[in-house]
Amino acid sequence: MFGLLFFILFTPGISEFICTSSDLEMSYTFCDCAAHVFIFNLTPCSTMNNSGWNATLTWIPRNDIRFLKIVFHVWYDGARAFHWKELLCSGADDEYSVCGMLKGESLVTAFDIKGSRIKFPKGNYSIIVQGFSDDSEKNMIICLNFTMIVKRDPF
Numbered sequence: 731m732f733g734l735l736f737f738i739l740f741t742p743g744i745s746e747f748i749c750t751s752s753d754l755e756m757s758y759t760f761c762d763c764a765a766h767v768f769i770f771n772l773t774p775c776s777t778m779n780n781s782g783w784n785a786t787l788t789w790i791p792r793n794d795i796r797f798l799k800i801v802f803h804v805w806y807d808g809a810r811a812f813h814w815k816e817l818l819c820s821g822a823d824d825e826y827s828v829c830g831m832l833k834g835e836s837l838v839t840a841f842d843i844k845g846s847r848i849k850f851p852k853g854n855y856s857i858i859v860q861g862f863s864d865d866s867e868k869n870m871i872i873c874l875n876f877t878m879i880v881k882r883d884p885f
Contacts, residue, residue, distance in 0.1 A: 749775040755879040761858060762873040764792065772843070777850045777880050783843040788836060793863055793871045795831040796821050801867065803858040806851070817865075852883045 749756035754777050760766060769788035798819040804812035819829035828837050855878040863869045 751775045753777055753881050755881065757877045759875050760873060761860075761875040762870055766790075766792070766872060768872075768874075784840070785843050786838075786840045788838050789828075789872075790834060790836050791828075791831060791871060792833060794833050795819055795828050795863070795871075797863055797865070798826075798828060798871075799862045799865060799867065801858075801860045801862065803860075805856040807853045811855075850878075850880045852880050854879055 749772070751774070754775055756775070767788075767790040769786075771786040773784050796819065798817075800816050800818055802812065802814045803810070818824070818826050821829075824830065827839050831837060855876075857876040857878060859872075859874045859876070860867075860870055861872040863871050
């Protein structure tokens with residue numbers, strides 16, 4: 731079953747139910763204290779598809795984006811399952827469209843997420859995605875807290 735995941739994030743601290751299907755539920759909130767303009771679409775709303783997810787993103791950053799490090803923290807049923815850091819923008823030879831954006835400009839982009847090829851076991855996932863404007867990870871410019879509930883095992 732193909733579904734559409736769509737959410738607009740404007741207010742911090744407000745949790746919103748954003749996606750449901752026979753095998754998946756997702757919700758989100760901001761984990762920092764500032765309001766954001768953020769729109770994200772994801773299809774399909776399912777963990778049972780083998781081809782990956784198609785995503786679109788619209789974001790109006792509150793800061794200039796000269797440097798951007800993204801940090802992912804994933805917990806599965808309360809245990810730390812995955813930690814990953816990626817430097818997207820360093821100020822030299824950057825390949826992503828977000829790099830070099832100025833505060834208040836709109837980023838509109840589409841991309842594939844190949845992670846859905848992973849067979850997610852049934853359970854509760856907490857996913858924190860943080861964006862930092864420095865390598866020391868002290869100047870956070872965005873923080874999202876996703877809750878993903880996988881309702882059935884794919885095996």
